[in-house]
Amino acid sequence: MLTELLTGWIAHQRWFAGKGRPIDKLDIDSDIELSRGLRHLIVSVHQAGTHDRYQILLGCCADDVPDKFRHALIGSGFYDAAHDADLTTTLLEAMAEGRDIGPLRFRHLDDVHIDTSLRSLVLGVEQSNTSLVYGDAYICKLFRRLIPGVNPELEIVNALAARKAAHIAQPYGWIETDLDGEPTTLAMTQEFLANSNDGWALALASVRDLYAWPQESASDAGGDFSSESFRLGTATAEVHHELADAFPTGVMDPPEVRRLMEEYLRRLEQTVAEVPQLAEHAHVAEEAYRRVCEVAHEVPVQRVHGDYHLGQVMRTPTDWVILDFEGEPGQPLAERRALNSPLRDVAGMLRSFDYAARHLLADHPEAQNLLPQAAEWAELNRSSFLAGYSAGGGRLRGEDAVLLRALELAKAVYEVGYEARNRPSWLPIPLAAFQH
Numbered sequence: 001m002l003t004e005l006l007t008g009w010i011a012h013q014r015w016f017a018g019k020g021r022p023i024d025k026l027d028i029d030s031d032i033e034l035s036r037g038l039r040h041l042i043v044s045v046h047q048a049g050t051h052d053r054y055q056i057l058l059g060c061c062a063d064d065v066p067d068k069f070r071h072a073l074i075g076s077g078f079y080d081a082a083h084d085a086d087l088t089t090t091l092l093e094a095m096a097e098g099r100d101i102g103p104l105r106f107r108h109l110d111d112v113h114i115d116t117s118l119r120s121l122v123l124g125v126e127q128s129n130t131s132l133v134y135g136d137a138y139i140c141k142l143f144r145r146l147i148p149g150v151n152p153e154l155e156i157v158n159a160l161a162a163r164k165a166a167h168i169a170q171p172y173g174w175i176e177t178d179l180d181g182e183p184t185t186l187a188m189t190q191e192f193l194a195n196s197n198d199g200w201a202l203a204l205a206s207v208r209d210l211y212a213w214p215q216e217s218a219s220d221a222g223g224d225f226s227s228e229s230f231r232l233g234t235a236t237a238e239v240h241h242e243l244a245d246a247f248p249t250g251v252m253d254p255p256e257v258r259r260l261m262e263e264y265l266r267r268l269e270q271t272v273a274e275v276p277q278l279a280e281h282a283h284v285a286e287e288a289y290r291r292v293c294e295v296a297h298e299v300p301v302q303r304v305h306g307d308y309h310l311g312q313v314m315r316t317p318t319d320w321v322i323l324d325f326e327g328e329p330g331q332p333l334a335e336r337r338a339l340n341s342p343l344r345d346v347a348g349m350l351r352s353f354d355y356a357a358r359h360l361l362a363d364h365p366e367a368q369n370l371l372p373q374a375a376e377w378a379e380l381n382r383s384s385f386l387a388g389y390s391a392g393g394g395r396l397r398g399e400d401a402v403l404l405r406a407l408e409l410a411k412a413v414y415e416v417g418y419e420a421r422n423r424p425s426w427l428p429i430p431l432a433a434f435q436h
């Protein structure tokens with residue numbers, strides 16, 4: 001039976017958020033034929049009293065699934081159609097034509113032309129969703145876990161594109177349906193940034209260079225990244241300005257700041273319960289949150305990126321472009337759309353420099369000897385990023401340092417939970433954040 005096949009398959013998908021917990025039941029809520037051999041499913045996965053919805057493109061064969069789709073096999077006669085370029089062409093065509101197929105609405109932005117002759121490939125990167133790259137022109141991200149409402153990424157990118165903002169990838173179209181009576185984004189198509197590299201890959205190349213020549217300082221090593229960190233800081237400040245212009249802004253008063261710290265404390269306790277290795281470090285975060293409460297001042301707030309790290313920024317031949325304004329995938333939509341301090345993004349990127357510096361040490365035979373280089377690389381790039389952020393007009397004042405430290409540790413707590421669930425061998429990286 002299809003539901004049984006899907007239950008066995010979904011638990012092993014990278015994008016499945018409920019890993020590590022048994023699935024009690026899977027229901028198919030919606031099953032729409034998009035074209036011959038292609039069905040669009042929305043399924044509900046029930047786990048210990050909670051339930052999450054996911055979307056699946058189901059390829060269906062009358063006979064056995066062809067060998068070329070073995071890697072995408074769901075079970076007898078069914079496979080993940082995201083991997084079948086003959087079927088995914090339907091998505092592009094329907095978007096170009098602005099079609100409705102049953103309850104699914106395929107839309108494109110005014111004034112864009114979509115070339116429907118392009119064929120897709122699944123992007124082979126670790127991600128929370130599934131992206132299809134058509135030719136080298138478009139990237140269509142299928143949001144796997146569905147949360148009722150317009151996805152913040154679509155909302156933000158469309159608003160910034162309408163203002164002709166720099167540092168974003170041009171949006172083309174999207175797919176939506178109604179979930180619980182709310183228009184809900186299922187997918188979004190944007191310009192594919194060909195000939196570009198993501199910040200994580202570039203940062204790792206720099207770190208690798210440094211570790212190959214440990215006698216050099218981080219600023220003298222061949223692949224110095226600090227001028228890129230500076231430009232990234234400037235681009236970040238510019239995007240923050242665009243967001244502040246395009247959406248409402250506000251001010252968090254001291255009692256609200258204290259409430260935010262209480263919320264971070266609650267998340268810390270929850271994460272300690274899930275990941276006992278965090279317990280011995282919890283006091284470091286508690287102390288940082290307490291300091292914020294002591295010196296609490298008014299904090300300007302606005303729409304922010306929300307899950308900002310080196311994997312979310314692309315270096316094109318000309319500049320940095322920022323992707324994935326979706327917020328933290330696990331948080332409720334209202335929270336991801338809420339106004340926040342832009343320092344939260346700054347903190348996210350600072351953490352990411354730490355990740356890049358430490359990641360390659362995990363299996364390195366000289367790990368102990370290279371620790372000072374790792375720290376120097378992280379420090380150099382963190383301070384270049386902050387200098388670029390200020391140069392771009394980003395607000396960074398002396399009194400913000402205490403909040404920034406707390407936001408960094410709150411991000412590290414999130415990362416501890418994320419790594420424990422998704423990549424346990426990476427857990428030492430965020431845990432190290434509590435040691436300095």
Ligand SMILES: Nc1ncnc2c1ncn2[C@@H]1O[C@H](COP(=O)(O)OP(=O)(O)O)[C@@H](O)[C@H]1O
Pocket residue numbers: 123125126127128129130131139141169190191192193194196198311312313314323324326
């Ligand atoms: N517009 C784009 N052009 C080129 N590559 C992209 C584009 N959007 C995403 N990518 C690549 O896909 C990766 C994952 O994208 P992201 O939006 O962060 O997905 P997810 O939210 O599923 O993690 C990025 O790190 C980048 O390598």
Ligand SMILES: O=P(O)(O)O[C@H]1O[C@H](CO)[C@@H](O[C@H]2O[C@H](CO)[C@@H](O)[C@H](O)[C@H]2O)[C@H](O)[C@H]1O
Pocket residue numbers: 126127128129200307309310311312324328329348351352353355356415418
């Ligand atoms: O890009 P996503 O929206 O899927 O974000 C999630 O996955 C990220 C990992 O891919 C995770 O980021 C963490 O690992 C990065 C290196 O892989 C590192 O650069 C980030 O600093 C670190 O937070 C992100 O937290 C998670 O939400």
